[in-house]
Amino acid sequence: MAIADIHVAEDTHHEDHLDHEQSFVTKYIFSQDHKTIAKQFLITGIFWALMGGLMSLVFRLQLGFPEATLEWLRPIFGGWITESGKLEPEFYLAMVTMHGTIMVFFVLTAGLSGTFSNFLIPLQIGARDMASGFMNMLSYWFFFVSSVVMFISLFIETGPAMGGWVIYPPLSALPQAISGSGLGMTMWLIAMMFFIVSTMLGGINYITTIINLRTRGMSFTRLPLTIWAFFLTAILGLLSFPVLVAAVLLLIFDRSFGTSFYLSDIYIGGEALPNSGGSPILFQHLFWFLGHPEVYIVILPALGITSEIISTNSRKPIFGYKAMIGSLMAIAILSFVVWAHHMFITGMNPFLGSVFMLLTFIIAVPSAIKVFNYITTLWRGNIIFTPAMLFSIGLVSFFITGGVTGIFLGSAALDIQLHDTYFVVAHFHIVMGSAAFFGMVAGVYHWFPKMFGRMMDARLGYIHFWMSFVGVYSVFFPMHYIGIAGFPRRYYSFTNFDAFNSYADLNALITIAAFITMSAQFIFLFNFFYSIFRGRKTPQNPWNSNTLEWTAPINPEHGNWPGEIPTVYRWPYDYSKPGAKEDFIPQNIPFSETPESNFPNETESIKLQGIDKGDAIIVDETEE
């Protein structure tokens, strides 16, 4: 610990020096400053969110207004619009697939973790930067390359990948099966490989930084919940993404080198393929071994962010800090043993189905604890509705709604009817898509002042929130009904079936709601970019928050704190402590300065803390 501190302290001078000579390129493009890299992730994430969102509007148009002519989209989509002005069914699938891939991986993994882990870890634990600025930079640029490859794949002749974001073979392995499984799929696989490298580089960095570079006094039990969430997320990623590498590699072999890992007994395009002995189900096991942890990779950071925001804006400590950490850990561990709940009806052994059902229900317990703790934090609080707070409350509501439907889907017998229907679409959009999206937006509103030194406009934030919140519920809640009625997902149109030939009204309504929700995001975009340049200047600590980032200068240079890094003396949630002068006590205030609010055991610990006016060279003996 101490050694690391000293090293970093030495480094600063070095880096301060560098800052002056930095050219535009090293400062804004190939930057090694975690704050700049975070912004790069954020901007790229916003770009992808926009792409993914617009794609969803395209296929929502088809679903909501199947009769309408989309001739006006021809200038953009060209041949993918049929003679009669309709979306080509394969193109519909391409849009759905790209939308899912982009949202899950590029927006809610890279855009969310990439932005906030990078931005907050050093600032909240009191470090000058990430453990390796260079790896961190590489992490972004691998993501960038991945993005470029994926983006180009949208424009190729045979179309981008079309087999769904889960790319189940044989569909994804055989170009004869669907045109997107040609070059488009190859590019998807290459892009994902780059993406995984990026995630690994980032993850290793987050973990090492959190373990090694915490400032003096910042023990694990004093870490803000954001950091705990990022920490566990990074571990999840590190353990699960390599399995996706394996799955993808084997798929590449099957596609290009004639192996039969996933292929067997196939007759397609008028000929019998030579492959035999493979199993498409193997792919699904490998995929979901990543896929399920992945949904937690998406949601945990959002939960961390909202823990912080809800506590700050309720002016109350987060209820059950230790229980929150415990549930995060339980969720993280259990998330590795529930993957086959995505596969109840693939024909796997029914006994396995029972086991995975049991494990899935166990994971519901820590999730429930988190919800109760959030609600108790609000109870008797003194709630300030900043836009960030509103989005956090929205997240909790989504987490409840989506969690409840998860109980249905986790029950194998019920999944028989609900699997691959719109019920699933409703479930994961609410619990993972919208919840994580709200967490990300909440984070942007909350830490915007730290990122850009200016404030975003609150009123526009309110409008953004209410339109999005009502919008999201109006888009996804009705899908439950359609799902219970059995409507299958990834359907281009429902008119072929008597059973699914209803609900045209509801589908139209959903599409309208989707447009409204999307238009609200433009209010956000305006607010975001306008405020970067012309927003109100922020005060030092705009939300009266306890965490360390607000002790850094308003516009921190590379190195974050000009002088010494502050020492931490207390946990981050001393809000509204009885007896205290203000309703918050930042982490860097020693107990010796707050005799009026100390609890007996804290008064005692003053002696242990010893070094009130810390000196950079002194080793902190209280550290473990």
Next chain:
Amino acid sequence: MMNLVLIVGGLLVLTIIIALVRVSSLISVARKERTKIDKSSNKVNGLLMLIFLIVSGVVTIWYSISTFDDYNLPIASEHGLETDRLFWITMVITGFIFVLTNILLFYFSFRYQYNEDRRAYFFPDNNKLEIIWTVVPAIVLTLLVIVGISTWNDITGKAPKDSEVIEIMGFQFAWVTRYPGKDNKLGNYNYRLIDAENLFGLDFSDRNAHDDFMPRELHLPKGKPVLLKIRARDVIHSVFAPHFRLKMDAVPGMPTQFWFVPIKTTEEMRVETGNDEFNYEIACTELCGKGHFTMRLLVIVHELEDYEKWKATQQPWLAKNPDYISKIPEEMRELAMINAGISLDEK
């Protein structure tokens, strides 16, 4: 519907106007520091929380009740009765938690809005509370798991011996079915024997294949266990018969199965739904390509005796495609013709 669109559209225009007004006032606003909490908007937001809770609650309840019959498909299988019961048990339990927690969430947000003169209550933890809300959900979930697993085991248990065995195969982009014929045994197949006619790749060197027949629909007997043998020959498909609460993937190279007991004939269902044109259907629920959304198979449930009568009228595939007799090993040809009911003179 049109009205709704207009209302929604109107609201949209309104909010956009508000946003625009806000934007213009923003541009002219003096950029000075301010950390004061904006109390009026805090109140509005708090109130909106409550309004959202009430309005969305009312709309949800109203819609759920008034359209109940639309989204609850009538049940047509024995196990469907069980899964639907489980569904509603789960709905009641989770519904209770859902309503309770959402009410608390929005009510607390409204009730405890910022007030300068008040301090929040410093309440960092409470072991008793935390134990309660760990243990209670754990118990409730355990109960659900127990009911759920026993239902699941019933459904996925071994099919009864006297089950009617029928094969269903998915390919891009249709379902085809195969019945075992008089010998009650499905013949062997080999995917390398598939061609434009022989969709299943039937192997006629197996005598059981000779009398297999393939109708264009799936015919089922009411009240008798049916064992569906499910497979696919190109990519993964999934058999989904919504009224029967039946779904199972069709995987190339890995045959799967699902057994169930139909409890209502098509006729009975027509009476029950009051729809003369009602038909059972099978859809595909695993993305399989361009025509995924078109993979429909008609299902017809007969009374048992009608079913037997219908079966007796069906001609073996081989009888309909006599060309294939030449592909059968010489010594089996005669047998095959007898099995398929082709008169030997024809040759």
